[in-house]
Amino acid sequence: MTSPIQLYEVCLRDGLQNESVVLPTDFKVAIAERLVQAGFRDIEVTSFVRPRWIPQLADAAEVVRRLPRVEGVRYWALVPNMIGLERALECDIHHVATFLSASETHNRKNVNRTIKESLAGLKKVIASAHGEGLGIRSYISTAFGCPFEGAIDPGRVLAIAIELLEAGADRIALGDTTGMGHPEKVRAMLSTLVEGGIELERIALHFHDTRGTAVVNSYAAWQLGARQFDGSISGLGGCPYAPGAAGNACTQDLVHLFERLGGAQEVPGGHAPLTGIDLELLGSIGMDLEAAIGRPLSGRYHEFWRGHLEREAKTA
Amino acid sequence: MTSPIQLYEVCLRDGLQNESVVLPTDFKVAIAERLVQAGFRDIEVTSFVRPRWIPQLADAAEVVRRLPRVEGVRYWALVPNMIGLERALECDIHHVATFLSASETHNRKNVNRTIKESLAGLKKVIASAHGEGLGIRSYISTAFGCPFEGAIDPGRVLAIAIELLEAGADRIALGDTTGMGHPEKVRAMLSTLVEGGIELERIALHFHDTRGTAVVNSYAAWQLGARQFDGSISGLGGCPYAPGAAGNACTQDLVHLFERLGGAQEVPGGHAPLTGIDLELLGSIGMDLEAAIGRPLSGRYHEFWRGHLEREAKTA
Numbered sequence: 001m002t003s004p005i006q007l008y009e010v011c012l013r014d015g016l017q018n019e020s021v022v023l024p025t026d027f028k029v030a031i032a033e034r035l036v037q038a039g040f041r042d043i044e045v046t047s048f049v050r051p052r053w054i055p056q057l058a059d060a061a062e063v064v065r066r067l068p069r070v071e072g073v074r075y076w077a078l079v080p081n082m083i084g085l086e087r088a089l090e091c092d093i094h095h096v097a098t099f100l101s102a103s104e105t106h107n108r109k110n111v112n113r114t115i116k117e118s119l120a121g122l123k124k125v126i127a128s129a130h131g132e133g134l135g136i137r138s139y140i141s142t143a144f145g146c147p148f149e150g151a152i153d154p155g156r157v158l159a160i161a162i163e164l165l166e167a168g169a170d171r172i173a174l175g176d177t178t179g180m181g182h183p184e185k186v187r188a189m190l191s192t193l194v195e196g197g198i199e200l201e202r203i204a205l206h207f208h209d210t211r212g213t214a215v216v217n218s219y220a221a222w223q224l225g226a227r228q229f230d231g232s233i234s235g236l237g238g239c240p241y242a243p244g245a246a247g248n249a250c251t252q253d254l255v256h257l258f259e260r261l262g263g264a265q266e267v268p269g270g271h272a273p274l275t276g277i278d279l280e281l282l283g284s285i286g287m288d289l290e291a292a293i294g295r296p297l298s299g300r301y302h303e304f305w306r307g308h309l310e311r312e313a314k315t316a
Numbered sequence: 317m318t319s320p321i322q323l324y325e326v327c328l329r330d331g332l333q334n335e336s337v338v339l340p341t342d343f344k345v346a347i348a349e350r351l352v353q354a355g356f357r358d359i360e361v362t363s364f365v366r367p368r369w370i371p372q373l374a375d376a377a378e379v380v381r382r383l384p385r386v387e388g389v390r391y392w393a394l395v396p397n398m399i400g401l402e403r404a405l406e407c408d409i410h411h412v413a414t415f416l417s418a419s420e421t422h423n424r425k426n427v428n429r430t431i432k433e434s435l436a437g438l439k440k441v442i443a444s445a446h447g448e449g450l451g452i453r454s455y456i457s458t459a460f461g462c463p464f465e466g467a468i469d470p471g472r473v474l475a476i477a478i479e480l481l482e483a484g485a486d487r488i489a490l491g492d493t494t495g496m497g498h499p500e501k502v503r504a505m506l507s508t509l510v511e512g513g514i515e516l517e518r519i520a521l522h523f524h525d526t527r528g529t530a531v532v533n534s535y536a537a538w539q540l541g542a543r544q545f546d547g548s549i550s551g552l553g554g555c556p557y558a559p560g561a562a563g564n565a566c567t568q569d570l571v572h573l574f575e576r577l578g579g580a581q582e583v584p585g586g587h588a589p590l591t592g593i594d595l596e597l598l599g600s601i602g603m604d605l606e607a608a609i610g611r612p613l614s615g616r617y618h619e620f621w622r623g624h625l626e627r628e629a630k631t632a
Contacts, residue, residue, distance in 0.1 A: 179620075182576035183535060212569035212616030213576075216532040219499060253528035260498035260529075300528030303614065304495075 005258045005274045006228045007251065008042040008173075008204060009035055011289065012063075013078055014248055015236030016056050017047065023292055025059045029066045034285050035233075036070050039277040044097060047078035048087040064091040074135065080111065085125050089132060096129050098122045098169070099139035102157050103146030106177070110141070119160065123167040130168030138169040139206065143189065144217075145180025154192035161198055171202050173230060176217065179210025179247070183220035190224050204228035207249045209235060209299075214249035215257055222258075229254055234286035235299030250299025252282045283308075321538070321574045321590045323567065324358040324489075324520060324546045325351055327605065328379075329394055330564055331552030332372050333363065339608055341375045345382045350601050351549075352386050355593040360413060363394035364403040380407040390451065396427065401441050405448060412445050414438045414485070415455035418473050419462030422493070426457070435476065439483040446484030454485040455522065459505065460533075461496025470508035477514055487518050489546060492533065495526025495563070499536035506540050520544035523565045525551060525615075530565035531573055538574070545570055550602035551615030566615025568598045599624075 012028055028045070035043050045067060051058035060077065067075055069092075076095040079085045088096055100118040101107035107115050122138070129136050142149075143157045161172045174189065186205075193203060205221045205228065207214040218229050231251030238247060255277045262274035283305035290297045290306075328344055344361070351359050361383060367374035376393065383391055385408075392411040395401045404412055416434040417423035423431050438454070445452050458465075459473045477488045490505065502521075509519060521537045521544065523530040534545050547567030554563060571593045578590035599621035606613045606622075 182573060184577050184579075209616060211572050211620050212531050212566065213573065215528050216535045216573065219532045219535065250528065256527050257498060257529065257532065261500050263500075298614070298619065300525060300616075304527050 004227070004276065005222070005254075006042065006204075007040065007254060007275055007277060008044065008076075008228065008230045009040045009233065009251060010044045010206075010230055010248060011035075011233040011236050011251070013044040013047050013057065013076075014230075015232040015289075017054050018238055019056055019236075019293055021292070021294055022056050022058075025062050025066065027292055028059070028063050029068075031233075031285060031289070032063075032075075033068050034281065036068060036073050037278075038281040038285065039275070041072055042074050042076065042095075044076040044078065045093075047080070048084035049078070049080050050083075061087065061091050064088075064093050076135075076137065079125060079129070081121055082125055082128065085129055094133075095135035095137070097137045097139060097173070098125055098164075099141060099175075100160070101141040101146075101177070102152045102160060103142040103149045105148035106142045106146050109148075115160065119163055122164065126164065126167040126169050136169045137171040137173050137204065138164040139173045139175050140164075141175040141177045143174040144176040144182075144185050145178065147178045147180075154189045157189065158192050158196040158198070161193060162196065165198065165202065171204055171228070172198070173204040173206045175206040176208050176214075179208040179213060181207060181217050182213055183216055186217050186220045187224060190221060190226065200225045200227070204230060206230035208238075209247045209249055209253075214247075215253050215300075218249065218254055219257060219261075222261075231255075233282060233289055233299075234297035234302035236289060236293070236297055247298060250301055251277075252279060252286065252299055252301035252305070255279050255282060256301050320543070320592070321570075322358065322520075322544045323356065323570060323591055323593060324360065324392075324522075324544065325356045325549065325567060326360045326522075326546050326564060327351075327549040327552050327567070329360040329363050329373070330546075331548040331605075333370050334554055335372055335552075335609055337608070337610055338372050338374075341378050341382065343608060344375070344379050345384075347601060347605070348379075348391075349384050350597065352384060352389050353594075354597040354601065355591070357388055358390050358392065358411075360392040360394065361409075363396070364400035365394070365396050366399075377403065377407050380404075380409050392451075392453065395441060395445075397437055398441055398444065401445055404450075410449075411451035411453070413453045413455060413489070414441055414480075415457060415491075416476070417457040417462075417493075418468045418476060419458040419465045421464035422458045422462050425464075431476065435479055438480065442480065442483040442485050452485045453487040453489050453520065454480040455489045455491050456480075457491040457493045459490040460492040460498075460501050461494065463494045463496075470505045473505065474508050474512040474514070477509060478512065481514065481518065487520055487544070488514070489520040489522045491522040492524050492530075495524040495529060497523060497533045498529055499532055502533050502536045503540060506537060506542065516541045516543070520546060522546035524554075525563045525565055525569075530563075531569050531616075534565065534570055535573065535577075538577075547571075549598060549605055549615075550613035550618035552605060552609070552613055563614060566617055567593075568595060568602065568615055568617035568621070571595050571598060572617050 232248035235250035548564035551566035
């Protein structure tokens, strides 16, 4: 029996944060509602960064206040520092995410700190969040490669991960910020972490599809036993400080892959559906995101679905 | 030691055949020259279908006549029937490809014949080509699923493959015509064929990226020992008789994957490059194809490369 996949949806935060068109709070809350309806149990809804840094997410508190509360659904908010955590604690949110980069150069460009400085700050944030009883995931960005520094030593990622977990983080999310990962690197990274004492259950994979490897990397990690994957509807998202970083892993691509892998109806010896997510509903959410953003989104399954709707409209 | 990958490039035939903008013969020959320069050893250059069916490929004989002859490079031409083979035999081409579909409905829509009728015709074509000493590959389309019939029984594909090989085909190319394949299906298919007595060396995989699975399917097949993969530069191509069939596997995506998998410089225990193909040159060929076709191509690595060039132009 294959364990079910846990998908973690980031379109409302990682997806939107670099979009210049600021979307209404109503729209974001409606998207969150539909994500819950589609079957997601982990949704990153916003970030408590300084509002003038990312105007798109300036409505963080309001978004959180208006989220539909549903049994079993965990909403997550990014908190960059103690001020962010304090803002989060004023809201009804019980899960927070922290971030730093495994690359000194990328970390400096992103938050203007050394990794050591970031770790010192985050340990306080994590300890405090832990003390408040919040769930905590900690992103390690550029874990599979940095556009400025190139290859990243998995040993460095392990050392950072251990510090974060010891400080009280529940989970580590390995970010392939500019899509430099590939299956062999995924294998090397997961082996290093597991041999270093970190259970697979505490590791999430956050791939980007910059060079067409998000799906194959997810599959490779799944083969090695990983079960937690991040995606963004229709591939919305990127990273402003990293050249060539177009496109988070497209959630629909991941759902399609894992549902097919689990499709008992098609494959002899196949299993039950692995994600339990409604792919058709995701297609419709993706089309609405695309319309709201005002430019074509490029997730593979998203483009397939758009073509499907266009053909249906023609024959109707 | 991992065996090297053999990539089979189809942009000039499968890629172009559905494009309404008819490209000049000069341009096609120049693309073929650059593909050879990039390192390809197997290039499908045209099709000897009836010219009025596919005006784009009406210059088949002229393209073949003008190809640069290079030691070790095999040019392939599609031949739908005996008339096509005769046209091919009048030219200096030594490798031909035949096709039929594993789905009755798709085969009927594509060539207006039953599978049995197609097989009877192709056996004569193959025997004749074999007698002339030509190399022969035989496509089996919709092998991983049909948009009209749904799942395709691997046993049916095996039966067709055996008939084609017994008739004299050297290799079978399994076409995922509308991108319905996934890694478990790939596993089921390859197991069935190998258990049925067909050596992996005689099987090529021709994936489409319609739903974002071309790269992961290639990886899954590679893990199982397959070494021959078809791609089209920048993902050019599709199938006019199959709803939703946008995009052959993007060759750059495959080269990137396999070069990374083989990248000794990055991965401890890594191997030598697996394809020997110049990815940067492919980027440039892809940009020229895009300009000639006059619409954006959507291969993942192609889009990454386009972004890379745009950023370079800005900072220059």
